[in-house]
Amino acid sequence: MGVAQDTKTIPVKVGVVLDLDDVLYGNIGLSCINMALSDFYASHSDYKTRLALTTIDSKKDVVGAAAAALDLIKNVEVQAIIGPALSTQAKFVIELGQKAQVPIISFSASSPFLTAIRSPYFFQATQNDSTQVNAISELVQAFGWKAAVPIYIDNEYGEGLVPYLTNALQAVDARIPYQSAISPSATDDQIVAELYKLMTMQTRVFIVHMFPSLGARLFAKAKEIGMMSEGYVWIMTDGLTAEFLSSPNPSVTDTMQGVLGIKPHVPSTKELKDFRVRWKRKFQQDNPDIIDAEMNIYGLWAYDAATALAFAVEKMADFGFRKVNVSSNSSTDLATLGVSLNGPDLLQALSNTSFKGLSGDYLFVNGKLQASPFWIVNVNGNGGRKVGFWTPTKGLVQTLNSTTAKSFNSSPVSCISTVIWPGGKSDAPKGWEIPSSNGKKLKIGVPVKDGLGQFVSVTRNLSSNTTTVKGYSIDVFEAAVRSLPYALPYEYIPFAKPDGGPAGNYDDLIHQVFLRSKLVMYNSFEKCDELFSKGSGNGGISAAFDEAPYMKLFLSKYCSKYTMIEPTFKTAGFGFVFPIGSPLAPDVSREILNLIEDDRMRQIEDKWFGKQSSCPDSSNSISSNSLSLRSFWGLFLIAGIASLSALLIFTANFVYQERRVLSPDDPRASMWRRIQNLFIVFDERDQTAHTFRKNEVSDRSGVDLPYAGEPSPLAYSVHTESPGDPPSSECDSTPHRQESQEFVIDINQLNNPFEERPTAFDTACRLQN
Numbered sequence: 001m002g003v004a005q006d007t008k009t010i011p012v013k014v015g016v017v018l019d020l021d022d023v024l025y026g027n028i029g030l031s032c033i034n035m036a037l038s039d040f041y042a043s044h045s046d047y048k049t050r051l052a053l054t055t056i057d058s059k060k061d062v063v064g065a066a067a068a069a070l071d072l073i074k075n076v077e078v079q080a081i082i083g084p085a086l087s088t089q090a091k092f093v094i095e096l097g098q099k100a101q102v103p104i105i106s107f108s109a110s111s112p113f114l115t116a117i118r119s120p121y122f123f124q125a126t127q128n129d130s131t132q133v134n135a136i137s138e139l140v141q142a143f144g145w146k147a148a149v150p151i152y153i154d155n156e157y158g159e160g161l162v163p164y165l166t167n168a169l170q171a172v173d174a175r176i177p178y179q180s181a182i183s184p185s186a187t188d189d190q191i192v193a194e195l196y197k198l199m200t201m202q203t204r205v206f207i208v209h210m211f212p213s214l215g216a217r218l219f220a221k222a223k224e225i226g227m228m229s230e231g232y233v234w235i236m237t238d239g240l241t242a243e244f245l246s247s248p249n250p251s252v253t254d255t256m257q258g259v260l261g262i263k264p265h266v267p268s269t270k271e272l273k274d275f276r277v278r279w280k281r282k283f284q285q286d287n288p289d290i291i292d293a294e295m296n297i298y299g300l301w302a303y304d305a306a307t308a309l310a311f312a313v314e315k316m317a318d319f320g321f322r323k324v325n326v327s328s329n330s331s332t333d334l335a336t337l338g339v340s341l342n343g344p345d346l347l348q349a350l351s352n353t354s355f356k357g358l359s360g361d362y363l364f365v366n367g368k369l370q371a372s373p374f375w376i377v378n379v380n381g382n383g384g385r386k387v388g389f390w391t392p393t394k395g396l397v398q399t400l401n402s403t404t405a406k407s408f409n410s411s412p413v414s415c416i417s418t419v420i421w422p423g424g425k426s427d428a429p430k431g432w433e434i435p436s437s438n439g440k441k442l443k444i445g446v447p448v449k450d451g452l453g454q455f456v457s458v459t460r461n462l463s464s465n466t467t468t469v470k471g472y473s474i475d476v477f478e479a480a481v482r483s484l485p486y487a488l489p490y491e492y493i494p495f496a497k498p499d500g501g502p503a504g505n506y507d508d509l510i511h512q513v514f515l516r517s518k519l520v521m522y523n524s525f526e527k528c529d530e531l532f533s534k535g536s537g538n539g540g541i542s543a544a545f546d547e548a549p550y551m552k553l554f555l556s557k558y559c560s561k562y563t564m565i566e567p568t569f570k571t572a573g574f575g576f577v578f579p580i581g582s583p584l585a586p587d588v589s590r591e592i593l594n595l596i597e598d599d600r601m602r603q604i605e606d607k608w609f610g611k612q613s614s615c616p617d618s619s620n621s622i623s624s625n626s627l628s629l630r631s632f633w634g635l636f637l638i639a640g641i642a643s644l645s646a647l648l649i650f651t652a653n654f655v656y657q658e659r660r661v662l663s664p665d666d667p668r669a670s671m672w673r674r675i676q677n678l679f680i681v682f683d684e685r686d687q688t689a690h691t692f693r694k695n696e697v698s699d700r701s702g703v704d705l706p707y708a709g710e711p712s713p714l715a716y717s718v719h720t721e722s723p724g725d726p727p728s729s730e731c732d733s734t735p736h737r738q739e740s741q742e743f744v745i746d747i748n749q750l751n752n753p754f755e756e757r758p759t760a761f762d763t764a765c766r767l768q769n
Contacts, residue, residue: 015072017083065089087111101343145431153210230423246296258422304357388416
């Protein structure tokens with residue numbers, strides 16, 4: 001097939017490899033490519049190049065697609081290839097394009113495995129499957145599902161999504177407990193066997209990623225065995241959504257009511273509406289035997305891929321192939337494969353091409369079509385109902401033009417519109433279920449032990465062969481189960497021997513490593529009281545560590561003798577054990593926290609332990625070993641005696657040294673005056689101290705010292721003239737370098753120590769005279 005050529009235009013050979021017997025990719029894709037070139041050159045008549053198409057049917061076969069690509073490159077010498085349709089067919093075709101430098105443009109091969117080949121000549125003109133995993137994981141997170149099982153086709157197309165899906169689910173704290181891989185050639189019996197295996201598991205959230213033909217059979221069998229009923233969640237990827245909902249088939253959509261689908265968003269424009277009408281008329285004329293065909297996203301991508309290639313080749317100057325001279329009679333001999341001379345230039349032109357296409361903004365980023373928002377579609381009736389959007393920047397939103405992103409605590413209702421789930425219910429399934437195909441219930445092991453029946457007691461009625469379980473722990477568990485948003489059938493199984501005795505204790509189940517020689521075990525409150533009374537030095541204990549509920553019961557009986565150290569934490573105490581990964585664990589834990597926050601937990605505690613607002617023996621005060629000031633009276637006594645002794649010794653020594661002050665040499669001085677003088681002496685500076693001795697050395701060295709205040713009234717210095725010095729008629733105040741004679745004025749001569757005293761200068765003058 002081709003486009004009419006003008007004598008002045010340059011034909012550019014382009015190959016098309018599609019499955020012409022496939023309506024979704026082949027017939028619709030080829031018709032869109034032809035219409036794209038007609039529309040493009042009708043609006044760009046001045047362009048010098050014209051794409052000349054050569055189409056080969058790959059016959060839905062990997063080898064057929066490779067042979068077709070090899071023939072187009074070797075014999076037709078095409079400059080580019082549009083196709084193939086399937087990811088399984090594209091791998092070898094990409095290798096051929098790399099070798100011959102021929103760009104390969106696929107509008108439907110979406111597997112991430114293809115980009116892992118890292119060929120610059122491959123352009124994935126479709127949404128890479130890895131772009132939709134974040135939309136799926138946010139759906140799982142929004143509805144609070146903690147696990148999901150991928151069901152995928154066992155080939156490159158199916159396996160390519162699993163690593164990305166696993167990482168996305170782990171990022172929202174959701175597990176993948178099992179991966180279900182179904183062979184492309186699986187029979188109906190094999191599909192049913194795999195579905196029955198999934199029914200025996202707890203997880204009820206399934207993510208389906210496979211070819212439409214296999215997916216239709218899977219949903220049909222799932223409905224047949226009851227897996228499209230209430231409680232199940234099915235999410236299908238964009239490949240299935242585009243096939244099943246673009247041209248709905250009632251026989252198919254009837255088997256998948258309530259399924260959620262992911263579908264790339266296509267903006268509604270006037271050009272798109274006009275194209276749909278024109279394409280519908282043209283397609284029915286060219287394919288009269290195909291009835292009720294509808295345009296799908298792959299047809300729009302095929303249209304835009306042909307347009308992008310037409311833009312790119314117009315930038316080229318000329319086109320040709322470099323032949324390889326190897327004698328061979330085979331038209332598919334790889335040794336004779338030529339190399340496109342303009343391959344690198346065409347590669348660069350395609351990478352830089354961008355325009356507004358029918359599918360939206362068209363631009364290649366690292367060889368992949370840029371990511372677009374996704375529709376969230378709910379299969380309801382004979383079609384799909386859009387319930388929300390997902391965008392890379394805002395996450396799940398109800399409308400695409402929303403100006404605010406989804407908040408952290410948003411509920412599923414605020415993220416998307418109401419969903420009709422399998423079974424016709426609008427309430428979101430919890431995402432898991434205890435397998436109960438034979439009416440099975442959740443079995444809860446109950447310990448059997450002597451004493452402390454307020455917590456768990458097991459009563460066996462031999463006449464009726466029934467067992468009654470009650471107690472504080474039982475009431476808390478049952479209150480939490482009643483608050484769950486779903487029904488949870490359960491039954492208690494006593495951990496007992498056939499005769500009703502205990503089958504073991506907690507140490508038989510949980511082995512902890514600790515210093516057993518320092519631990520003293522007790523099995524009754526009376527024994528605990530006895531151990532406390534003995535004390536740790538006499539084979540007893542100094543402290544008891546136990547769950548808060550046990551301690552409350554103990555204190556209710558011995559409130560006058562013991563107390564519990566604060567703070568206590570309400571969530572500490574009993575634990576309800578679940579298997580690793582059990583979906584019950586977070587739900588039950590959440591409901592127990594809700595019990596603690598309201599008054600129900602207090603009511604249960606009062607029921608089994610009684611109110612502790614008053615103590616029967618309140619006359620006795622509760623003793624405590626906490627530290628107080630009285631605990632340190634010995635240290636205070638020792639410190640006081642030492643300080644007082646030091647003070648007395650110092651006072652006695654000082655009085656003895658200064659006893660002349662108190663001596664009765666002057667009968668005029670009263671005892672009170674002498675005591676005052678003693679205090680004055682005590683308050684004076686000690687000239688023999690180290691600091692003042694340094695100053696004295698400095699003075700005698702002849703260094704002028706700054707004025708430091710009035711001299712002490714108790715000590716003055718005087719000097720005499722040395723022999724040989726000229727006599728002085730008056731006192732000289734200039735310092736002399738000669739030895740000085742020091743003397744002390746008796747303090748008894750000072751009747752008033754505070755009166756003005758002569759200076760050393762005046763005293764010295766009088767002595768000389």
